[in-house]
Amino acid sequence: MNHGPLIAAGAFVSLAFSWAALVMAPQVQLGSLAPASIPNTSDVHPANRPGLAAQGAEVYRSLGCYQCHTRQVRQDALLYGVRLVDRGSNASTINLELPDSGRTNLVNFNLLIALAKSRADLGITPVAVPAVLAADTNVAPVLKEFATELKLLKQFDDKAQVVRSTSKTVNELAAALPVEVLERTGPDEAERAVKLLNDAGGKAELVIYNLGPDIERGWGARRSVARDFVNDSPVLLGSLRAGPDLACLGSRAPEKFAAAWKFASTNLASEMEQRLLIHLYNPRLVAPASTCPSAKYLFATKQPDQRFAGESLQVPGSDKPVYPRHDARALVAYLLDQRLDVGLPEAPVTKPSGPAKIAAAPAKP
DSSP states (O other), X not given: OOOHHHHHHHHHHHHHHHHIIIIIHHHHHHTTOOOEEOTTSSOEESOOOOHHXXXXXXXXXXXXXXXXXXXXXXXXXXXXXXXXXXXXXXTTEEEOSOGGGOOOXXXXXXXXXXXXXXXXXXXXXXXXXXXXXXXSTTTHHHHHHHHHHHHHHHHHHHHHTOOOOSSSBHHHHHHSSSEEEEEEEOHHHHHHHHHHHHHTTOEEEEEEEEESHHHHTTSOSSOOOGGGGTTOSSOOOOSOXXXXXXXXXXXXXXXXXXXXXXXXSSOHHHHHHHHHHHHXXXXXXXXXXXXXXXXXXXXXXXXXXXXXXXXXXXXXTOSSOBEEOHHHHHHHHHHHTOOOOSOBXXXXXXXXXXXXXXXXXXXXX
């Protein structure tokens, strides 16, 4: 019996499914990706590169920098936290200072209870209220409700065998703003705490903790995602890290470089550019252990006639300046354009809070 047509049909179906899985599915998922708007601004990320940086992308490719460097920050885990930024004001908020004192000491009693429910490891202490205020008809019901909530909280703690700290209290949390209420916990616990605090009249926000070796090194605030490369053609991710990752070089702190350094002036952009130019000229001058080859051919020993060549570069250990060629400045402009400090819907970033901070509850995986 001739099974040729059946075999041909099976081969066609197999090829069709393979094409759909390998070509059509990625196109459906990523083909319509576009730069994302940055909230409260008219900017987008990733933005179109300026002319010099766009030319630097071609220099980066022509020199084969992607053979030894990646442009992809990796992330292992995502945890959550809660930040209290405002105590709020509602019917349970009382000014503990006397009316004629001219001072203000607002206490949101509902917020204290909400904080205690969010942080079972912290104690809660009764609030001393002046006798004159305690007798006020508007204050007395709030104090009575607070006392009732404290009793209910004590009963719940006893039933759940919760032992609260006697040295650290939620009263301290409420007094220091902004403050991290929870750190590195699961999404359910964080969302519950945000709801409790907001329902109590406070203003709480969800905090994102991006975790992973690359982020711990300071190579980026979040993982790299496909949207970061929508303006790249071709996309040069790289696969070997003979040198550090370059995905967020433009916003990397000096102490997070392979060879740590510090800014010597307030002209940060100029200092960063000068350091990268010196690295191109002779990597060992800024990073003695570097295996990166020198690119001295991108520099001239005599000042060129081209007006776009820019200023001279003083090389450490030499009394004669060198002059970066156009390709050298273009490559540095491209490297400084590498940034991952903007959050995206699929890769959020939380801005750091102010200095106020209370020891957080133990982290949960």
